[in-house]
Amino acid sequence: MSTRLEEQTRAEIVEAGRRMYARGYVASNDGNISARLDESRILTTPKSVSKGFMTPDMMVIVDYEGQKLSGDRDASSELPMHLEIYRNRPDVNAVVHAHPPLATGFAVAGIPLTRAVLAEVVTTLGSIPIAEYGTPSTAELPAAVRKYIKAHDGLLLANHGAVTCCRTVMTAYYKMETIEHFAKISLVARLLGREHLISREEVERLQGLRGMYGIAAPAPLCADPSELAATDQILCQVLEAPEAGSARLVPDDATSSRLLPDVATSSRLVPDVATSSRRVPDVAATLRQASRDGEIRLTYGELTALIADAVKNLRE
Numbered sequence: 001m002s003t004r005l006e007e008q009t010r011a012e013i014v015e016a017g018r019r020m021y022a023r024g025y026v027a028s029n030d031g032n033i034s035a036r037l038d039e040s041r042i043l044t045t046p047k048s049v050s051k052g053f054m055t056p057d058m059m060v061i062v063d064y065e066g067q068k069l070s071g072d073r074d075a076s077s078e079l080p081m082h083l084e085i086y087r088n089r090p091d092v093n094a095v096v097h098a099h100p101p102l103a104t105g106f107a108v109a110g111i112p113l114t115r116a117v118l119a120e121v122v123t124t125l126g127s128i129p130i131a132e133y134g135t136p137s138t139a140e141l142p143a144a145v146r147k148y149i150k151a152h153d154g155l156l157l158a159n160h161g162a163v164t165c166c167r168t169v170m171t172a173y174y175k176m177e178t179i180e181h182f183a184k185i186s187l188v189a190r191l192l193g194r195e196h197l198i199s200r201e202e203v204e205r206l207q208g209l210r211g212m213y214g215i216a217a218p219a220p221l222c223a224d225p226s227e228l229a230a231t232d233q234i235l236c237q238v239l240e241a242p243e244a245g246s247a248r249l250v251p252d253d254a255t256s257s258r259l260l261p262d263v264a265t266s267s268r269l270v271p272d273v274a275t276s277s278r279r280v281p282d283v284a285a286t287l288r289q290a291s292r293d294g295e296i297r298l299t300y301g302e303l304t305a306l307i308a309d310a311v312k313n314l315r316e
């Protein structure tokens with residue numbers, strides 16, 4: 001018999017699926033959502049159905065071993081990943097899995113979202129690592145997720161997508177929104193050429209505010225991230241946040257941005273473009289910019305002007 005809680009949970013899953021599809025986090029019949037009903041039953045989305053057009057009666061009820069208890073349809077083949085999360089996280093009541101394109105792009109590129117750059121992400125999720133690739137629908141995927149899930153409410157899945165968990169269906173869904181929004185902002189910042197990281201001191205302050213907003217901390221920051229390599233199951237978070245002094249010194253102009261910590265500059269996709277409107281290169285100034293290793297730094301404008309000048313000289 002359907003209780004009021006069950007009806008409400010069915011409706012929440014329908015709504016989260018509708019939003020997930022509307023926002024383009026899934027294509028076709030991708031993605032899945034589940035929620036605990038009680039200590040012996042889980043409500044989950046059916047396989048082979050667009051998550052944008054579900055109705056409450058489509059849901060499947062399974063036990064914690066994944067055996068179907070009721071429902072006309074079959075549960076998603078990714079159910080074992082959900083069950084693994086429930087086993088490892090007694091505090092969690094809902095799991096959302098999707099393939100949001102920007103976050104999945106990071107997962108495909110092998111770039112985790114572990115830099116402290118947005119206050120709300122530091123507060124709600126902390127870091128978002130990448131669980132190693134596992135063939136979908138096999139035991140590999142739950143095993144990959146198991147390694148990180150005790151310390152994280154949100155994970156990227158290598159060459160696949162993302163998964164989030166929280167106390168309710170909607171809060172788990174919102175974490176998925178936060179991950180995709182964060183991925184979008186991170187991509188823009190990296191295309192622009194730099195990311196100013198929030199200091200470790202500020203990160204600790206932000207995480208200390210979690211209680212005020214009723215946000216449960218997934219895990220503390222790791223004291224020594226190098227120890228994690230040998231760990232079977234990670235119990236703390238690695239977040240790239242420099243010590244207060246270096247973060248405060250992060251400058252805003254192109255030249256001195258070379259003082260940024262390696263972590264903030266290592267993966268630039270494009271070089272800085274100086275604001276200078278000079279058309280003809282100032283060779284003396286360029287040479288003065290040569291760094292100690294003999295590298296000459298040119299802005300995009302200066303390089304273009306040099307090439308244009310060389311082509312002009314060839315013609316003359």
Ligand SMILES: [Zn+2]
Pocket residue numbers: 030031078097098099136160161
């Ligand atoms: Zn998937």
